[in-house]
Each structure stands twice: as C-alpha cells, then as structure tokens.
Amino acid sequence: MTGYNIAIVGATGAVGTRIIKMLEQSSLPIADVKLLASQRSAGKVLKFAGKNLQVQEAVPASFEDVDLAFFSAGGSVSKKLAPEAVKRGAVVIDNTSAFRMDPSVPLVVPEVNEQALTKHQGLIANPNCSTIQMVVALEPLRQEFGLKKVIVTTMQAVSGAGNRAIQELYTQTKAVLNGEEPKAEILPVAGADKHFQIAFNPLAQIDVFEDGGYTHEEWKMIHETKKIMDDEDIQVTATCVRVPVAISHSESVWFELKQDGATVAKLQQLLSEAPGVILRDDPTRQIFPQAVQAAGQKETFVGRVRADGEQKNAFHLYCVADNLLKGAAWNSVQIAESLDRMNLLQIPHN
Amino acid sequence: MTGYNIAIVGATGAVGTRIIKMLEQSSLPIADVKLLASQRSAGKVLKFAGKNLQVQEAVPASFEDVDLAFFSAGGSVSKKLAPEAVKRGAVVIDNTSAFRMDPSVPLVVPEVNEQALTKHQGLIANPNCSTIQMVVALEPLRQEFGLKKVIVTTMQAVSGAGNRAIQELYTQTKAVLNGEEPKAEILPVAGADKHFQIAFNPLAQIDVFEDGGYTHEEWKMIHETKKIMDDEDIQVTATCVRVPVAISHSESVWFELKQDGATVAKLQQLLSEAPGVILRDDPTRQIFPQAVQAAGQKETFVGRVRADGEQKNAFHLYCVADNLLKGAAWNSVQIAESLDRMNLLQIPHN
Numbered sequence: 001m002t003g004y005n006i007a008i009v010g011a012t013g014a015v016g017t018r019i020i021k022m023l024e025q026s027s028l029p030i031a032d033v034k035l036l037a038s039q040r041s042a043g044k045v046l047k048f049a050g051k052n053l054q055v056q057e058a059v060p061a062s063f064e065d066v067d068l069a070f071f072s073a074g075g076s077v078s079k080k081l082a083p084e085a086v087k088r089g090a091v092v093i094d095n096t097s098a099f100r101m102d103p104s105v106p107l108v109v110p111e112v113n114e115q116a117l118t119k120h121q122g123l124i125a126n127p128n129c130s131t132i133q134m135v136v137a138l139e140p141l142r143q144e145f146g147l148k149k150v151i152v153t154t155m156q157a158v159s160g161a162g163n164r165a166i167q168e169l170y171t172q173t174k175a176v177l178n179g180e181e182p183k184a185e186i187l188p189v190a191g192a193d194k195h196f197q198i199a200f201n202p203l204a205q206i207d208v209f210e211d212g213g214y215t216h217e218e219w220k221m222i223h224e225t226k227k228i229m230d231d232e233d234i235q236v237t238a239t240c241v242r243v244p245v246a247i248s249h250s251e252s253v254w255f256e257l258k259q260d261g262a263t264v265a266k267l268q269q270l271l272s273e274a275p276g277v278i279l280r281d282d283p284t285r286q287i288f289p290q291a292v293q294a295a296g297q298k299e300t301f302v303g304r305v306r307a308d309g310e311q312k313n314a315f316h317l318y319c320v321a322d323n324l325l326k327g328a329a330w331n332s333v334q335i336a337e338s339l340d341r342m343n344l345l346q347i348p349h350n
Numbered sequence: 351m352t353g354y355n356i357a358i359v360g361a362t363g364a365v366g367t368r369i370i371k372m373l374e375q376s377s378l379p380i381a382d383v384k385l386l387a388s389q390r391s392a393g394k395v396l397k398f399a400g401k402n403l404q405v406q407e408a409v410p411a412s413f414e415d416v417d418l419a420f421f422s423a424g425g426s427v428s429k430k431l432a433p434e435a436v437k438r439g440a441v442v443i444d445n446t447s448a449f450r451m452d453p454s455v456p457l458v459v460p461e462v463n464e465q466a467l468t469k470h471q472g473l474i475a476n477p478n479c480s481t482i483q484m485v486v487a488l489e490p491l492r493q494e495f496g497l498k499k500v501i502v503t504t505m506q507a508v509s510g511a512g513n514r515a516i517q518e519l520y521t522q523t524k525a526v527l528n529g530e531e532p533k534a535e536i537l538p539v540a541g542a543d544k545h546f547q548i549a550f551n552p553l554a555q556i557d558v559f560e561d562g563g564y565t566h567e568e569w570k571m572i573h574e575t576k577k578i579m580d581d582e583d584i585q586v587t588a589t590c591v592r593v594p595v596a597i598s599h600s601e602s603v604w605f606e607l608k609q610d611g612a613t614v615a616k617l618q619q620l621l622s623e624a625p626g627v628i629l630r631d632d633p634t635r636q637i638f639p640q641a642v643q644a645a646g647q648k649e650t651f652v653g654r655v656r657a658d659g660e661q662k663n664a665f666h667l668y669c670v671a672d673n674l675l676k677g678a679a680w681n682s683v684q685i686a687e688s689l690d691r692m693n694l695l696q697i698p699h700n
Contacts, residue, residue, distance in 0.1 A: 153503035155593065193636065194636045205638060237659065292551045304589065
C-alpha cells in the first residue's frame, strides 16, 4: 500500500477519536496508522477503517518512520513530544496551543491561509476551535471589503474541554432534574481552584484568567485571528462563555468593514459562495444556524447577517460549527490534505 | 387596614406568582389583593401572605375600587383591559410590550429614570427583561462618562417565555439524556410556524423576526434603552439568544463611553456603589456573575469589566439578573414603591 505512515497522539480523546473518523473519510493516501496516548490509555483497542488497532504509549521512539503526526493530547505532551517527532522526520499538525503563537510555526485554516503552509519547518499549528469558525465566516467578507474590527461573544460547547466535561454536563443535568445538588469537578478549567455548575448555567470563564481580565481563550481569539489573517491591525476583542451544550460552538460576531459599499445581500452572496461555509439565513422562514444541526458536520454555518443600523460598514453575523470537527479534527485533516496536495509532505512510503 | 387595593392580572403565570412574592416582601401598604387571570385559570387558589385567595376571571368590572394593577398576561390582555383599569381610577404597571413605546407612557427602571413616573397618566410600562438589567449596569457609567454605543449579546433563560417553556426545557432535556427525540412545541416563539429544540441547543431567535433581520426582542433592547435613558443618540445594537437555562439572563455587553478618563478600576468603583448592582468581578479568584447565583435575587450582578485593548473609551461588562424578578416582577413592585414614595398613587383607602 502506498501512502503516509500516520500517528495520532491523544487517539482516545474527544478530538483524537474524531481525527480517526476524519482520516477514514479522507482522500489522503494512508499506509499505516499508529494510535498513541498516555500510559493510562495504552492497551485500549480502537478501530480504524474496520481494523482493530491497539493504542500504544506515546514516547519519542514512537515517531520513527512516521510521516505525519496529529497531536491532541494537551499542550505539555505536544511541547515534549512534537519536537521529537519532527526530529525523526515527521510533519506534526498540533491541535494544542503550545506552538500557535511561535512565529516560525504556521497557524492554518485552509479556507483562509493555506499558503502559510509553504513556510512550515515540520510543525504546523491548528488554531483554537472558537477562532477557526469565526475566521472561516469573516474571510470571504474581508477579501472583498477589508476587515477593521471584530467584537465576538462565544457560546461554547463543553466538549471543548474534553469527553470528561461532556460527562460532567450530563451528570450535573440529571442531578438538577432530580432535585439533587450537582457536583462540579472539571469546568470551567480542570486545573483551576474552583469548579462551577455548567448544567443550566452559562460560565463566563473558558481557560484561565490572564492579563487585563481576559481569559486565555479570549486572548487566543484575539492573537490567533490576527496571525491567521496576517494583519496585526485588525482590532479583535472577545468574550468567551461556556454554555450547557455538548457539541458545536455558537458565536455572535459584530464586525466593521474597511471599505464602503457592503450590503446584507452582498455579504450573504459572498458567504453562500465561500469555501467551508453554509449560509443558513432566512428570517422569514426562521432559518438560522443551530448547534444541533452543525454537530457532525464539517462546515461552518452562518446566518443572522444584519446591518448595525447606526454605524456605517458595521454588521452582525452568527456562526455555528462543530468544535470537534471544523474546530479541531477536521481542520487538522484538512491541513494534511493541503500539505499532500501542495507536495509539502515527504514522498509517501512504498 | 390602611393601604392600596391591588389587582394582579396574570396571577398564575411565571411573573404573576413572583409579583405576589415581591408584594409580600414589599413595604407597600396593602389593603386588599385581587388575583385575576384568564377564564381558564379562574377558580385556582393561591396564597398571599398566608391567606388563600381564589383567582377570578379578569373583566373590566374587576378593576372597580382598585388603586394599583399589575398586568402580566400578555400584550393582548393589556391592550384590552389596562385602559379599562385606568378608566376606573387604577394606576396600571404593565409588564407587556403593549404600551412601552407609547410616548405618553413612562417606561421605567427606578435605578435609571424614576423621575419619568411624575408624568404618568395612569399607565406605566415595565421594560423588557433583557433591557432592564443592561440599563441598570450601564447607567452609573453613563452618569459619569456619557454613553456613545452599546453592542450586546444576550444569553436568555427560557422562563422569559413562561412556565410552559421551563417545562419544555426540562422535558426535552430528559428526552435527550434518554436518547429519545425531543419534542419542540413552544420555543422559540409560541405562535410561530416552526419550533426548535432548546435542550443543549442555543436558539438565536427570541420573539418574531422583524425589519432588517432583527427579532422583536432585539428591537426592544434598542428602542427601550434609548427611551429609558432618554437619549435617542445612544447607538444600540443587539443579538438575542435563548439558551438552555431556566432562570436568569446573562449578557455580554461591549460599550463605548463619550468622555475620556475611564479606567477599569473607576468603572468597578462606580458599579460597586450603584443602586441595584452587585459587583462580582475578581478574575484572580474566578469571581464573575452566574445565572444560578442570580436566580431568586433582586439585584443585577456585574463582572468581567475589561477594557477593549484597541479602542479608546471602549469596555466590556457581563451582567446577570433574575429575568422574572429584576426583569419583571421586582421591577414592577419597585415602580409601585417609587409611586407610593413620590405620592403618585391615589391616597390609600382607609
């Protein structure tokens, strides 16, 4: 079989299991797949394309003879093992925030900045889930009219914090419905001092608090958007909220365009023709993007396109995408497909 | 007993039952309470201050000898019966949107524009729940620095659509947890053509769609804010989203002040001293407003006060309040207390 030897680090996680699915559906030529995880998960058996594969512990030697490695096992694992994989000749697509802001690492959403891949030095970063869907929606508008400012409020699914957070949402929800006290052990941040109820309760904290009262998630949206769009002058500010939803992030995006002349109809037309976007925008028929409809889909759904009635060149849109697919697994596999098409991967093994 | 004869129209509803509670806790002198509702609810028995009261059908003659009537039985009931109540000498505090934008009707949030009550002609409108908590949070900042622009995204509880919507949220949630298909019959709008799942699924539609792709709820926030603050020049734009939460609306508010000199510390100080506001803002200790903590409280909780790093005089805040109390029942009773204190009600019956 001709194709790439692929490793998936964090193969048993919410994103890892979806990378497996996305690879099964991909046209990427695959010779071999190696599932890697922590010692704790080693020995588990997962299926790839009908074959049983045993999960192995990820160690530096795991990457011998690997052409392409997907990492989604947390920042510390990526920091430790991604350089080991690159050293052994693998191209790494990293889903964590470990290398995203490293100037030598391309941060890529194929619909927006596929060309940035040409400069890769073995390591490519997959952006934060909440950033990806927003830039997919804004890019076609930016291409036509330029982008001056973005103000976004996110309503993010708990699956962004992993399978255990989904379990926590469901367990807490059952407790509340039964009139019991819900137990909070994971959200808003697994390692934080305090944990709060997510069942029937939005939490305006995603990741840790950092400078200026912003959370790490909010800073990610600000910095990553500028890097992906390669324009430090785009003003971006964000409020990130975790909501009691299992899968799909919903985002309320206000934006100001640089050039005159945009109309709602024109923006809708651009979105309807944009790669990776499905326009769901017909108020007369109550059509707007919904989390349950986006779950399991690869596209970013966009609707509620409206003009800010009192500020020139300012508009709203509302975008929804599966945070585990377009926000993570699918965007990563899409990057791999781009690398393959652009001849930026090693020649497949024979 | 010296006090007012009070009627509550829509006494059996989510807001009506809370008006009863708020009146029980109020210092307002009360001679008699009459519970009114539709024919369907007539005959039900509810308690007021330990006494059993039978609900009667609301008809024009119900308001004979009534000094003060609270209406929260839907816009059509208010349109029909509120003028009948006023004609019979009652002062009406109306919780529906029927008269809110009528120039002769004061639209009042006591913390913001109590003085507007002096111009009342028998009818006072209680603003929309999502508007009330936002203006309570913004007013102390506006007083000091002027307010130029507001961009708000709401995450609203289902109880804004009544007790049946709370039931729908819980029933659907149980269905999803049991792997069954959830049935949608009420949300997003009871009378609309289509109904959608709210369990684990935000809905970017509250009330019907109107001009420019905005919903009625969004237009309410825009128009009511200008009217309450008595300033047509404040730019307001809104995205209103229903989220799977039973009680308390959460709002992500970006705002631009008119005058220079505001700092986060100064805004926090103003908020900590503002009437009706409780500042919950300490990122280092993961303190920010939460829906479950606001439920059952009368105040508006404010936190996540931050500067927009790239636009002068622009900031964020995040406010949460019990939509049935400060958003409806408590604000209405507070208006009644203001009217009493300002001698704007009939002299109490002896």
